[in-house]
Amino acid sequence: MCQLLSMNCNTPTDIVFSFTGFSERGGRTDEHKDGWGIAFFEEKGVRHFIDDKPAVESALAEMIKTHPIKSKNVIAHIRKATQGETSLQNCHPFIREAWGQEWVFAHNGDLKSFAPVLNGSYQPAGNTDSELAFCFLMQGLTQEFGDVAPSIEQVRQFLKQFSAEVASHGTFNFTLSNGAALYVHCSTKLHYVERQFPFTTAALSDENLAIDFSAVTTPQDRVAVIVTEPLTTNEQWTAFQTGELKVFVDGRVLPEFSEHQTSYQEPLRLVA
Amino acid sequence: MCQLLSMNCNTPTDIVFSFTGFSERGGRTDEHKDGWGIAFFEEKGVRHFIDDKPAVESALAEMIKTHPIKSKNVIAHIRKATQGETSLQNCHPFIREAWGQEWVFAHNGDLKSFAPVLNGSYQPAGNTDSELAFCFLMQGLTQEFGDVAPSIEQVRQFLKQFSAEVASHGTFNFTLSNGAALYVHCSTKLHYVERQFPFTTAALSDENLAIDFSAVTTPQDRVAVIVTEPLTTNEQWTAFQTGELKVFVDGRVLPEFSEHQTSYQEPLRLVA
Numbered sequence: 009m010c011q012l013l014s015m016n017c018n019t020p021t022d023i024v025f026s027f028t029g030f031s032e033r034g035g036r037t038d039e040h041k042d043g044w045g046i047a048f049f050e051e052k053g054v055r056h057f058i059d060d061k062p063a064v065e066s067a068l069a070e071m072i073k074t075h076p077i078k079s080k081n082v083i084a085h086i087r088k089a090t091q092g093e094t095s096l097q098n099c100h101p102f103i104r105e106a107w108g109q110e111w112v113f114a115h116n117g118d119l120k121s122f123a124p125v126l127n128g129s130y131q132p133a134g135n136t137d138s139e140l141a142f143c144f145l146m147q148g149l150t151q152e153f154g155d156v157a158p159s160i161e162q163v164r165q166f167l168k169q170f171s172a173e174v175a176s177h178g179t180f181n182f183t184l185s186n187g188a189a190l191y192v193h194c195s196t197k198l199h200y201v202e203r204q205f206p207f208t209t210a211a212l213s214d215e216n217l218a219i220d221f222s223a224v225t226t227p228q229d230r231v232a233v234i235v236t237e238p239l240t241t242n243e244q245w246t247a248f249q250t251g252e253l254k255v256f257v258d259g260r261v262l263p264e265f266s267e268h269q270t271s272y273q274e275p276l277r278l279v280a
Numbered sequence: 281m282c283q284l285l286s287m288n289c290n291t292p293t294d295i296v297f298s299f300t301g302f303s304e305r306g307g308r309t310d311e312h313k314d315g316w317g318i319a320f321f322e323e324k325g326v327r328h329f330i331d332d333k334p335a336v337e338s339a340l341a342e343m344i345k346t347h348p349i350k351s352k353n354v355i356a357h358i359r360k361a362t363q364g365e366t367s368l369q370n371c372h373p374f375i376r377e378a379w380g381q382e383w384v385f386a387h388n389g390d391l392k393s394f395a396p397v398l399n400g401s402y403q404p405a406g407n408t409d410s411e412l413a414f415c416f417l418m419q420g421l422t423q424e425f426g427d428v429a430p431s432i433e434q435v436r437q438f439l440k441q442f443s444a445e446v447a448s449h450g451t452f453n454f455t456l457s458n459g460a461a462l463y464v465h466c467s468t469k470l471h472y473v474e475r476q477f478p479f480t481t482a483a484l485s486d487e488n489l490a491i492d493f494s495a496v497t498t499p500q501d502r503v504a505v506i507v508t509e510p511l512t513t514n515e516q517w518t519a520f521q522t523g524e525l526k527v528f529v530d531g532r533v534l535p536e537f538s539e540h541q542t543s544y545q546e547p548l549r550l551v552a
Contacts (some may be wrong), residue, residue, distance in 0.1 A: 052405045053368025056328055067347045075339045096325025105376060108403035128427055129401065131380035133324045155400055 010100070010116040011040055011236040012198065013084040014183040016190040018230045018258035020050075022076035023084070025219045029212035029239045031073070033086055034063025037214045040086035043099040046072065047112045048079035049187040054110045055079075058099035081185045085114040090137075097134035101183075104130050104146045107157035109186040113142040116236060117179030117195055141174055145184075160189045161265055164255050167191055171253055183234065190256040192234050194248030200234040201245050202260050210240040230259025282372070282388040283312055283508040284470065285356040286455040288462040288528035290502045292322075294348035295356070297491045301484035301511045303345070305358055306335025309486045312358035315371040318344065319384045320351035321459040326382045327351075330371035353457045357386040362409075369406035373455075376402050376418045379429035381458040385414040388508060389451030389467055399423075413446055417456075432461045433537055436527050439463055443525055455506065462528040464506050466520030472506040473517050474532050482512040502531025 013030045015023050027046065035041035041062035048055040055077060063069045063086055085100035092098040100114040115138035122137055129150060130143035145167075149158065152166055167184070171193045174180050181198055184191040192198060203210075205228075207221035225231075234256070238245040248254065255262040285302045287295050299318065307313035313334035320327040327349060335341045335358055357372035364370040372386040387410035394409055401422060402415035417439075421430065424438055439456070443465045446452050453470055456463040464470060475482075477500070479493035497503075506528070510517040520526065527534040 050368045053330070053332075053371065055330065055368065058325070058327065060325075067343060071339060071343050096322045096327065099325065103375075105403065105405065107400075108405050110405055128379075128422075131377065133377065133380050133382055150400075 009090060009118065009179070010085055010087045011038070012114055012116045012181060012183050012234070013236075014185075014190055014192065014234040015079075015082040016232045016234075016256035016259055017080045019228070020078035020080055021229070021231050022078050023082050024073055024076050025210070025212070025217070026233055026235070026239050027084060028073055028217060029214040030084060030086065030235065031063040031069050032214040034069075036064045040088045042089040042094045043087040044069065044085060045099045045101050045114070046082065046084040047101045047103065048077045049081040049110075049112075049185065050079055052109070052187060054103060054112060054187075056101070056103055056112075058096060060094050060096050060099055081187055081190050083112050083114050083183050083185055085116075090118045092134055092136035095134065098136050098139070100138060102139050102142050104142070106146055106150050109157065111146060111184065111186045113145070113182060113184050115141060116181040119174065119177040119180065122174070122177040141180070144174070145170060160255060160257065160262065163189070163191065164253065164264070167193065168253055172251065175251065181236070188257075189262065190234070191253065192248070192256065193253045195250065197236055198234060198248040199236070199238050199245040200232055200248070200254070201238075201240075201243050203231045203233070204229070204259070210243050212239060213241045214239070232256045232259050232261070281362060281390065281451070282357055282359045283310070284386055284388045284453060284455050284506070285508075286457075286462055286464065286506040287351075287354040288504045288506075288531055289352045290530035291500070292350035292352055293501070293503050294350050295354050296345055296348045297482070297484070297489070298505055298507070298511055299356060300345055300489060301486040302356060302358065302507065303335040303341050304486040306341075308336045312360045314361040314366045315359040316341065316357060317371045317373050317386070318354065318356040319373045319375065320349045321353040321382075321384075321457065322351055324381070324459060326375060326384060326459075328373070328375055330368060332366050332368050332371055353459055353462050355384050355386050355455050355457055357388075362390045364406055364408035367406065370408050370411070372410060374411050374414050376414070378418055378422050381429060383418060383456065383458050385417070385454060385456050387413060388453040391446065391449040391452065394446070394449040413452070416446070417442060432527060432529065432534065435461070435463065436525065436536070439465065440525055444523065447523065453508070460529075461534065462504075462506070463525065464520070464528065465525045467522065469508055470506060470520040471508070471510050471517040472504055472520070472526070473510075473512075473515050475503045475505070476501070476531070482515050484511060485513045486511070504528045504531050504533070
């Protein structure tokens with residue numbers, strides 16, 4: 009299996025503190041050493057770094073820790089191979105374009121007897137169940153919404169049904185972003201924390217490092233961090249429920265629109 | 281305008297020497313300081329680095345020079361903005377997937393009155409003429425060849441016609457690779473050198489640096505380097521002709537198949 013780390017903020021923020029703890033699990037405090045990757049949105053562009061070496065030994069990972077990159081949406085992953093060999097093309101996160109938007113996806117889990125029919129619009133370069141699921145997802149999204157990019161709420165509704173279908177094949181924890189929102193689905197294990205004013209000091213569980221967030225933030229800042237296993241020892245992490253899909257925008261969970269609009273087909277038809 | 285650098289080899293080779301000279305043009309020996317980028321194929325995966333800061337000031341560029349990445353196909357670019365602001369999404373090279381292959385593209389030039397009709401299968405994230413041309417190219421390729429990935433020769437024939445059409449709108453020097461071959465089209469200025477046994481010493485023109493290739497190669501190695509302006513002072517660089525398209529495989533120019541097969545439609549029909 010693998011581990012996921014994501015961040016969503018209302019102002020571009022660096023992920024050095026969280027990534028420092030997370031990357032220790034890529035070979036030192038945990039066994040996820042079959043590659044790693046991280047993607048940072050910056051306006052409509054993406055900085056994408058992947059490596060098939062353990063994160064704890066990677067010069068690239070070291071550079072990310074020493075040269076902070078600020079972003080409002082970050083998706084990171086450390087890999088312990090279950091399906092697909094250790095190679096660059098099998099490293100998460102994966103990227104595909106739709107509607108002129110970059111879509112970034114990382115997965116933790118294992119899908120069995122999963123053989124979706126692809127029409128060719130998105131095809132995996134590697135041979136993981138994860139990239140296959142992502143291509144199937146992008147195919148579904150573009151088929152559903154055609155020429156017009158979907159709204160955040162439309163993507164949420166699509167993902168609810170899609171995730172339930174795919175999760176019937178096994179474990180399907182994933183993070184997904186197009187730079188406008190961060191979509192997180194939990195199948196077995198994910199936690200999140202929302203940091204906001206008044207900021208306090210947090211201490212990493214994987215590394216002897218603490219940070220006083222109040223010294224590096226403004227009162228307006230909001231940051232949500234999502235991770236497989238909590239990264240800090242003195243913050244209140246909330247566990248996702250099985251089958252739960254949460255959408256993060258501007259550093260906090262985006263409430264679902266009103267109760268009566270939650271059926272799958274209705275709002276899509278109204279908005280399309 | 282911009283400058284292009286590419287490499288194609290028969291064995292994974294690092295591009296540190298050439299990139300060191302090339303990146304000096306990104307703000308020191310030349311004016312191309314509106315961003316840069318480089319992509320390295322590794323099997324079916326791609327390491328992709330882009331930055332909207334000048335290459336000469338970039339920590340990422342420094343890391344690439346100090347931590348050699350070996351690859352058989354590399355595409356690099358330094359940008360001087362003509363169309364589209366300085367931003368991450370406007371940095372070359374651009375990447376799109378087709379047939380489960382990553383396709384990487386960089387462009388030097390300026391296209392005027394260029395407004396191709398896109399069907400939505402590939403759309404630009406930024407607002408450069410370059411990414412627009414690349415999306416139009418990928419759309420054309422996938423429309424032409426449908427479900428089955430084209431052969432190198434099929435791509436060559438497609439690109440000949442495509443490049444001539446697009447070049448009617450202005451300058452269209454480009455490099456393109458899917459990891460199996462490197463396609464290079466010259467509209468105004470490009471040079472290449474093929475390095476092979478017996479290897480000699482080469483000296484950079486942009487930096488006080490020389491390398492004895494015989495010390496770092498085997499007699500079987502072959503490396504082709506393609507660049508806008510020659511990088512070394514003591515090697516024989518060959519200038520591309522206007523309108524010329526060359527295909528590089530295993531470190532050398534791939535000869536075109538026989539003369540009578542060069543018409544555009546014929547070989548496609550025969551092979552498809």
